[in-house]
Amino acid sequence: MTSVRTSVAAAIASLLLILIVLELIRGRRLKERYALLWLVTGVVLFVLSAWRDGLNTIAGWLGVSTYPPAILFAIATLFIIIVLLHYSTVLSQLDDQNTLLAQRVALLEERLRAQEEKTDAD
């Protein structure tokens, strides 16, 4: 069985996560687009912390009879992996875009310099 203390601590921790994410959005330090996964993580963890029977049931399904809170760890880990994978794809896209921008700027600079030389020569 999950002890009440564990449940309360886990519920507070997940609530904190939700509040921090919301405050980051409000302060424009986090975009909604990248916050949704964190919010889902926070909500799922909060629900499983507060809903003790649910946690025990899921633990039973997964064959974890000795220590149900381990399921909280497992689910938290799963979500963190999803968030990280998501960020890796975002990072890859930013990488491509950054290269493209650098190339555009370099080509524009070259074109501008050629233009200036032509103007000077006239």
Place this chain on the structure above:
Amino acid sequence: MRAGRIVAIVPAFNEAGAIGGVVDAIRAADPAYDVVVIDDGSSDETGAIARSRGAAVVTLPYNVGIGGTVQTGFKYALEHGYETAVRLDGDGQHDPGELGKLLGPIHRDEADIVTGSRFIDGSGEYRPPLARRIGIVWFARIVSLLIRQQVTDTTSGFQALNRKGIALFAGDYPNDYPEVEAMVLVFKHRLRLVEVPVTMRGRETGQSSITFVRSIYYVFKVTLALFMAMVRRYAVPQEEVRHP
């Protein structure tokens, strides 16, 4: 300053089939419009066609999405000193013949931003699919509640703006489904928003960029963004823009 000139901002992504007709129709509606097409990294001939029909074309180096594309247009309008801007989509669903209706409240100084609504009574030809209709009603309800003003069409990209509206959106414009959140921005900055009835045509070519699964994600994302926009403080320094 470009006295008397109005800039028509047309965001376009892979609209080679429609963009030529759109540019022609705007120029035919009133020669006072300067058309600028913002090409959101199209892989087809959208930009080249628009340029050949006499539009200015700003080409983004890669696809930045609808919000960033439209905002590029507002920045263009601000930098070039336009007092008034209209915005219509590159797919031909907005009839340039109706721009006069949108500009009315701007010219009479009754509004800073005017949006064309498909859903004000009498203009009910447009029947979107059920899922889309639920989203439309949902956002209309929430936005109306938040900004304490009845709005019916929160996703309309058929708009007219004065200099204040242009400056606001040039400095701060949301990303996906930007029109919805922009209404809250307008409210928080105490600008005046007016809706006028318009009719919209079906898309001429191409397809709407929204699939069903994505639309569920967008409903959550935009709803979250709406509430965040309401509780955000707006001491945001407006971007300084030089006026050449």
